[in-house]
Amino acid sequence: MKVLAVALFIGSLVSLPAKAAPEMLDSVSVIVDQGVVLESQIQDLVATVKRNAMLKEQTLPSDRALRTQAIEKLIIDSLQTQMAERMGIQISDPQLEQTIGNIAQGQNMTVAQLREQVAKEGTTYTKYREEIRKELILGEVRRANVRRRVYITDQEINNLVKLIDEQGNQQAEYHLGHILIEFPSEPTDTDIEQAKTRAAKVIELLNKGSDFTKVATASSGGPKALEGGDLGWMNINSMPTLFAEAVQNKAKDELVGPIRSGAGFHILKIKDMRGIEKVEINEVNARHILITPSIILSDEKAQKMLTEFREQLLAGEADFAELAKEHSADPGSALKGGELGWADPNVYDATFRDTLGTLEIDEISQPVKSQFGWHIMQLLDKRVGDATEQRKKDKAYQLLFQRKFAEEADTWIREIRASAYVELIAKKDNQ
Incomplete structure (x- = not known):
């Protein structure tokens, strides 16, 4: 794969007019196991994040911080893509079109209207299709590798059913923001202390009024860093156990943390809260x-x-x-x-x-x-x-599975990242 990238690059230089000065059209920025991350991919992702932030009127950190986060995301994507190739995972065009049709329907649009919306946002429909295909493939890889790591006992299900019954008709949901200050998988006391200090500084910044989205994008090692740490709405029973215990009895807009886990120190912001009534x-x-x-x-x-x-x-x-x-x-x-x-x-x-x-x-x-x-x-x-006892057990199983799948997925991603060969290629002055 590295040979192919170099060959394509050399070919682009050869095709230039003889008297023209050499112009760098693209280059390899990161070597990831048997794959590469190109400079154009990094720039495209940074541009996309900036465009989305502008549409949502969000502030962003420096270009350098954005670039660092973009590189890390593309490294993880590359590792999963290579794994998908080894596993033979593919998404056919009919399956892709069906998914895009579902996306359009979910936004109350036709596919034609979705195409127009994509164009207005500065992306070609061809590129949009391939991004959706890529996300579907990465999802399949995660499911295939993480599902078998999730184990749920009957006792866990029964305990959660009892808890749901005790909570009555109101099921608390939280819209959470998340920042993870990471430390290595086998941290030393120094690593832990340094991460704790960084987390305290982040809390201090946020308490002084710094924008949570901007700080998360610049500082978080979590999976939603490029989305400003936005975890969306989460049921109290489906979010990670550490989070569920920490957010209970907390108020809207309150900061929670730092909370230590095996990955690092977590900082949460309760963006909103709501209750769900039991429905038919x-x-x-x-x-x-x-x-x-x-x-x-x-x-x-x-x-x-x-x-x-x-x-x-x-x-x-x-x-x-x-x-x-x-x-x-x-x-x-x-x-x-x-x-x-x-x-x-x-x-x-x-x-x-x-x-x-x-x-x-x-x-x-x-x-x-x-x-x-x-x-x-x-x-x-x-x-x-009405919900039957079996329905309650099914719901409890789903909530437990969502919680454990999310936890195991994060662990799995950290494991494949830690075991990967990654080499950052230094940028030359003329690039």
Whole structure:
């Protein structure tokens, strides 16, 4: 990969007119294991952060601080991208277009309107598409590597169900800002003391009125540094345990911390708070047939197989349950004729959930692709009902999973970063 980057660079110089002075079009700024980070990538990311900050009327730290944060993000992205290549993770164009369609729908836009919005923000639609593809790939890599690190016991679920019952109908949610002052994975006493001192200085700056977003972007080692440390809205039961214990009984706009963890010292700002009343649950009963592509079964063949199944079902030439038992790659539901039982549709993969939402009762979908493979699904019934004990356990499991996944994801990223070979290439004076 380094050879390719150098070859492309040399080729750009060779193509210049003979009498023209050499002009640096791009260069390698960081070597990351078997990959590189280009100067153009750093500049593009910094420009994007500045553009977004301008749209949100946010202040930013110095260009040097922004560049440092951008480089670190691109190093992490490069490591995950290389891992995705080794794992063979790809996002097809149809899957990408479906995701973009969902994004547009979520913003109450058509895809055409989304394209116009992207252009207004100074980005080409082609570049936007590839950024979405990249984020999908990185998400798949994280899920594949972190999911197996998450273990939840029945006792944890039961304890959380009890806590939710004790809290009654009001579920506290917090909109949090976050700054992480890091220390090494195996810190010395000096490392810890130095980080603690830096954290105290950050608290002092914030108490004197410094903008939290600007300080987070310049100083935080957390995953949301380039977003000004904005963690968004978090349920008290899904945020990291340290945070949940620290923010309780705190007021809006209050600073919390420093809180020490294995990663460093955390500083939180409670940007807003709200309570959630218990509501009735929209549940669906559906069944599906899952075909998983493999080395011997391509995406196209899997999709075609399900298209043929659908045609047979619509013509009355086949039985859904029998097809599911014989062909579905989901062993849990295949034995039940593909039936998934009553569930909140939000527990499903986003693509699966959104497709179910478009179906009428008894309607069979066209083949759609999720992270698990290709599906056809049939909506059997839907209802509105109160939360059952099983529903409480499902919700508790989801909250615990979100909390533990976030914690393990941060740890995993720190581990791959610590074990990576990273070399910063010094910039020459004429660059």
